[in-house]
Amino acid sequence: MRVTVLIISFVLMIASGVIAFTKGAIEPVVRNIVYIHVPASICSLVCFGGLFVFSIMYLIKKKPVFDYLGAASAEVAFVFATVLNITGMIFAKAEWGLWWTPSMRLISSAILWFLAAAYLILRSSFNEQGNKANLCAVFGIIAFVDVPFVYISARLMRDIHRPSFSFDSSWQSAALGLAIVATIMLASALIWMRADIEKLNKRLN
Amino acid sequence: MNYLIGAFAVSWAVYFVYLIYLSFKLNSLNRRFESKYPPGK
Numbered sequence: 001m002r003v004t005v006l007i008i009s010f011v012l013m014i015a016s017g018v019i020a021f022t023k024g025a026i027e028p029v030v031r032n033i034v035y036i037h038v039p040a041s042i043c044s045l046v047c048f049g050g051l052f053v054f055s056i057m058y059l060i061k062k063k064p065v066f067d068y069l070g071a072a073s074a075e076v077a078f079v080f081a082t083v084l085n086i087t088g089m090i091f092a093k094a095e096w097g098l099w100w101t102p103s104m105r106l107i108s109s110a111i112l113w114f115l116a117a118a119y120l121i122l123r124s125s126f127n128e129q130g131n132k133a134n135l136c137a138v139f140g141i142i143a144f145v146d147v148p149f150v151y152i153s154a155r156l157m158r159d160i161h162r163p164s165f166s167f168d169s170s171w172q173s174a175a176l177g178l179a180i181v182a183t184i185m186l187a188s189a190l191i192w193m194r195a196d197i198e199k200l201n202k203r204l205n
Numbered sequence: 206m207n208y209l210i211g212a213f214a215v216s217w218a219v220y221f222v223y224l225i226y227l228s229f230k231l232n233s234l235n236r237r238f239e240s241k242y243p244p245g246k
Contacts, residue, residue, distance in 0.1 A: 006224075033212045040216065079223050086219075087212045094208040186220065193227045200234040204241065 005189045012182035016175045024171035030094040033087055034165055035176060039183035040083040041150075044112060047077030047187060048147045051119070055140035058133060064202065065195075067133040070140050071123060072194035076187050078116035085113050096160065104153035105161035112150055115143040 020026075020035050054070035057063075088109060089099045100106060119139055126132035154163040167173050 029206055030208050032209055036212055036216045079219060083216045083219050086215050090208050090212045090215070190223065190227065193231055197227065197230050197234060200231075200238055204234065204237055 002189050002192055005185050005192075009182045009185035009189065012178050012185070016178035016182060019171055019178065020175040024169060024175040026168075026172060030091070033091045033094070035179050037084065037087040037091055038165065038176060039179045040080050040087060041109070042180055043183045043187045044077050044080035044084050044116075045147050045150065046184060047073045047080060047191070048112070048116075048144055050191065051077060051140040052144035052147075055137035058137045059141075064133070065199075067137065068195040068198035068202075069191065070137060071198055072191040074116055074119040074123070074136075074140065075194050076190045078113070078120060079190070080183075080187065081109070081113040081116050085109055101160060103160045104157050105150070105159050108146060108150040108153045111146050115146055119143060 016035065020032060026032050026034070050073035051070050054066045054073060058066035058070060088106070092101070092106075093099050119136065122139055123132065123136050126135070153159060154161045167176070
């Protein structure tokens, strides 16, 4: 099942790439980075949402499975936040001529990466399961505060980063939609694998 | 164009390296689990 999700995700990614570079190419060519940057950003926010939900579920129900899923969501969020920030920096260099600038959207996205890293460091610095899971769940809930801020930062305040991207043709919207679906499927499969690792580790120790 | 290729290469590299890392880790844990608790015993 997990392999099927991964295969479908890669097929959709390739389909999105084919549409993007044939019928849906954006001018100037460097702006085609949106086909990677936007799905990665949506996925990192969705993973942070998962971390928030699983942390609350763990604190309410105290079932280890929610702790495993929360930890998996945080690690996958870190991976997507890394891609988000790297592709964002490349896009910024190509569009604005600088790798990074202190704008609210860019700062809040960098904070997102640091929060995911902090969660992983916090998790690796504890041995005892009960305390570790409780503290990580509380941190996961607090870390979610940055997510709405990332979303509204470029919409509410004047920012060098545009709030949304307008397309010229429906092919471009279709390519981006496919890329978003593919990346969310990839994220789900990765969270699934990571949660299984956490579960097996717990059983073996 | 170089920026675009660079962005695609970095993102695919990150996804693939992480996916391969998870596959190896999951396989090695599965092997350890099966040697500790053999199936059918």
